[in-house]
Amino acid sequence: MHSTVEQVTARIIARSKDSRDAYISRMKAAEEKGVHRSALSCGNQAHGFAACGASDKQALKMTNAVNVGIVTAYNDMLSAHQPYEDYPNKIRAAVRELGSVAQVAGGVPAMCDGVTQGQPGMELSLFSRDVIAMSTAISLSHNMFDAALYLGICDKIVPGLLMGALSFGHLPTLLVPAGPMPSGLPNKEKARIRQLYAEGKVGRDALLDCESSSYHSAGTCTFYGTANTNQLVVELMGLHLPGSSFVNPGTELRDALTRESARQAIRITEQNGRFTPLYEVVNEKTIVNGLVALLATGGSTNHTMHMIAIARAAGIIINWDDFSDLSDVVPLLARIYPNGEADINHFQAAGGTSFLVRELLAAGFMHEDVVTIMGEGMSHYTQEPFLEDGKLVWRQGATESLDPAVLRGAAEPFSANGGLKLLKGNLGRGVIKISAVAAEHQVVEAPALVFDDQEQVADAFKRGELEKDFIAVVRYQGPKAIGMPELHKLTPYLGTLQDRGFKVALVTDGRMSGASGKVPAAIHVWPEAANGGPLARVRNGDRVRLDALNGSLELLIDAAEFAAREAAPASEMLGHHQGMGRELFAPLRKQVSGAEEGASIFFQEESRA
Known part of the structure; x- marks a missing residue:
């Protein structure tokens, strides 16, 4: 072993x-x-x-x-x-x-x-x-x-x-x-059409045809x-x-x-x-x-x-x-x-x-x-x-890979490590998946743009306000806040900006899941904002450094100044607690544990030891 x-x-x-x-x-x-x-x-x-x-x-x-x-x-x-x-x-x-x-x-x-x-x-x-x-x-x-x-x-x-x-x-x-x-439409082509739709270059008919050819x-x-x-x-x-x-x-x-x-x-x-x-x-x-x-x-x-x-x-x-x-x-x-x-x-x-x-x-x-x-x-x-x-x-089974572009032996891996990193610093603990992130994007230092909802990011993109280097801090997305939804809507917008040459990254107490891709994303950050986590005290313009190589997630600010800040109110959170059955899940939001405890209503004990 x-x-x-x-x-x-x-x-x-x-x-x-x-x-x-x-x-x-x-x-x-x-x-x-x-x-x-x-x-x-x-x-x-x-x-x-x-x-x-x-x-x-x-x-x-x-x-x-x-x-x-x-x-x-x-x-x-x-x-x-x-x-x-x-x-x-x-x-x-x-x-x-x-x-x-x-x-x-x-x-x-x-x-x-x-x-x-x-x-x-x-x-x-x-x-x-x-x-x-x-x-x-x-x-x-x-x-x-x-x-x-x-x-x-x-x-x-x-x-x-x-x-x-x-x-x-x-x-x-x-x-x-x-x-x-x-197998249906190749995944790379599906991602390309999704991005073109986000940029307004193809219409909804083309997007629906693409999705239907993929999930068929x-x-x-x-x-x-x-x-x-x-x-x-x-x-x-x-x-x-x-x-x-x-x-x-x-x-x-x-x-x-x-x-x-x-x-x-x-x-x-x-x-x-x-x-x-x-x-x-x-x-x-x-x-x-x-x-x-x-x-x-x-x-x-x-x-x-x-x-x-x-x-x-x-x-x-x-x-x-x-x-x-x-x-x-x-x-x-x-x-x-x-x-x-x-x-x-x-x-x-x-x-x-x-x-x-x-x-x-x-x-x-x-x-x-x-x-x-x-x-x-x-x-x-x-x-x-x-x-x-x-x-x-x-x-x-096979003793040799039949396609080394897809599957390799341990002696000739695609990477010497598994591509999952723990991030920790004064913004909390989170994880990042870098197996699909190019080496030049694995460290990003840029001003924060703070959002309380993924729709706010989409609207800012459409208004042309994101044509610059920035780290999107999307908070109040954790399990206690609104059940920790996946934030896939962000992927085409941030991917487009990265392709245009801007340094971009995402920091969130929400999820991106198995489709996490080419944009560096610090996810599952906890303590979450709704539970007093430090993301609630980040402001627009604060300089943030996401360093996947060294496993750090830091707000570059004087510690005393940061500690003295008041948490920002969750401007969008309460609107997520009613409708589509969400009111029935209030007891679960109240009881749920943090991401590193499994985000579960069953297990509350501290996991780190």
Whole structure:
């Protein structure tokens, strides 16, 4: 193992000892002897299988039959989740072949950030993760199940499902992907047209045609944002079948993998002798493997919050120092848009996850000695699935990249580090993703222009007021203020100004997520402005220095003068608390923790140690 990976793992284990021990104790207490539904009364059980067919009812009366609970995020408004419509029937058929039963335990909400970008609904997005976790708990609270399958893909959905699943960590658990849509309009061309639209050089018809050609069918969006980062990270945490994340929907291989996920859930139950509960799969080494996967591929910055919340649900405490220290040594092995021109289908064709795992294991960046849903060892994930005469088999994956412009070995990486940096200074702590930021833009020092809303930035651009060097400070965008929406509306405007030769950057307590691109952006800055953070005291014209190379974020001002300033009022914040259901989320805004604590309503403890 690389020494830094060992050191980070050791300190996470030490930091987490008490909370992890408490979690394990809770999970072991939940492992009742025999089938869980045997503890239910006859009336309870009768309600639980009243709607089942006769054969399923008979099986559920037998304590040696397995009942698999399905928690689904299906809806047909999300392209990524539309394929899940018929998954329950496929799963039921597969488990019946093994004499067992599957029931849809419940559904969880699933919203599409692509639909709500720049809209009021986006302010519910981050909170939907914790709502999904609670919905998952409600789904499984009937205590009818011996194993669980989770159907989810997109941004907050997989983290929410996994957080909820970890409360039922005594159950064998698999996450079941549905795969990306086939490649459409190249991502670079899509970004070009978006920028032309922001400049007023093409009309809305051209923009809509561009977007429709990019997002064009069932399946996950093909750029490497939060949804596809979810899939890769979860697979490399040993919670998917090997090589299953990026197989397109509607194919024979995809259907075979879905059926096999159901069968594998049966195999790892107590009744079948290979009992592998979720709490044994997700441990400190698994979490480190997930972080390494994120960094080695230039994944979504949303995971600097989601991984913290997922880990905390398993009693494991991680923080941004862990991300940053690993990022300093983990090489960048993939170039997938927005960190390159290829999409996730190109990554899969170039060698995909099996090649990536092989390289990370060989170079000592990933822990081999972990439990996965396939058994002991991450080496299971150097394999990839194929169909032979209609039968699903696994073979060893590629030993060399089939496209070094997209995927490389550890000996010849795109970069010696993962491109994620911790920033800290008198403006707080934040993160920046620099894997898509050119070297000449990684340090910016310029006067601040202060905004309390992304619409203010767009309006200033349209009035021609931003034709200069500046750092946009967009504050009151954090979870406590307005739910921490993503600020993608800023990307075309700031990108245009950077292309025109101006030095520009963004500093915000909001999010930019997996689509963070070529403009340097210090995001997730906390303490957030609405919670007394220093961004509330920044004024127009203050000189700000964002230095991604040295990890600093500073307001260049006398410390006493800065401390004496009054916080500016949030001129736009209160208007975001009503309408589109936002009034219902007031208790969550009040309770939510800071970004480095996972921006969660569940976990309030300090993470740094």
